Amino acid sequence: MRTFTRVSLSRRRNGKGIGSAGSVHKIFTVSFADFYEEKLSLCYNNKESVERGCRSFFSPEGVYVMEAVMDAVLNVETEQSMIPDADYDMLVIPYKDATANLLVRLNTLNQDYRLKYKNYPIHHIQDRIKRKKSIEQKLLKKKRPVSADEARETLTDIAGVRIICYFEEDIYSVIEMIKRQSDILMLREKDYVKNPKPSGYMSYHLILGMPVYHTDGMEYYPVEVQLRTLSMDLWASMEHRICYKESDKTEPTRAQFRDMAQKLRDMEYMMREMADE
Secondary structure (H helix, E strand, C coil): CCCCCCEEEEEEECCEECCCCCCCCEEEEEEHHHHHHHHHHCCCCCHHHHHHHHHHHCCCCCEEEEEECCCCCCCCCCHHHCCCHHHHHHHHHHHHHHHHHHHHHHHHHHHHHHHHHCCCCEEEEEEEECCHHHHHHHHHHCCCCCCHHHHHHHCCCCEEEEEEECCHHHHHHHHHHHHCCCCCEEEEEEECCCCCCCCCCCCEEEEEEEEEEECCEEEEEEEEEEEEEHHHHHHHHHHHHHCCCHHHCCHHHHHHHHHHHHHHHHHHHHHHHHHHC
């Protein structure tokens, strides 16, 4: 029996689908009788209302297309792809502690830098804990079992921190200050500032191992860290907003964003020179 994590339904008229939602991954053509008999093993809060809706929209002799999509209208999830709320709540507690630990250190370093050099390297900091649904989706994408234990063993981005600096040199100053913290582990490091992605994207990526102390000892938990300047963050935010779907990323659009990335970088260099005057 087929199981879908997300489905949307559209009627086919004259060989053309109507009412498509999201990006199509697979297409199955079935009669309504087959559809109703199989019911797709839907795990849904109000299964009967879904079935009534299907009966009112479809006729038995119609032929229909089911599109397995990531952002489908019904947003139906199977029991196998869900982490219990209680397990999720327990999972994220140490990641929240790890994030809080890092934020305290970053704010202290920023204040200390201000006292010594009369400037703040950090403009602001954002943090987030990955939502339950996002964890489930990522495990499914990796074709891993969906559970809190698997998330703990597999994922390194349950906790995330984004550090927004003023200028490129500030990024490297902050990184050096972090590296001098002897009890923080540097698990992974990628420099997309000196080596931008082909799209024009620039950022410095770290996976840090942050110590979290329990009553019975200490454990390290990963925190994903991104460091950007204000101009890099503007570019990344606008690129995500304008090119949210892969279909929006046409070659002319990509070329424009590459050009704007360089212009923003040039503007930042000019402002750096102004600050030094």
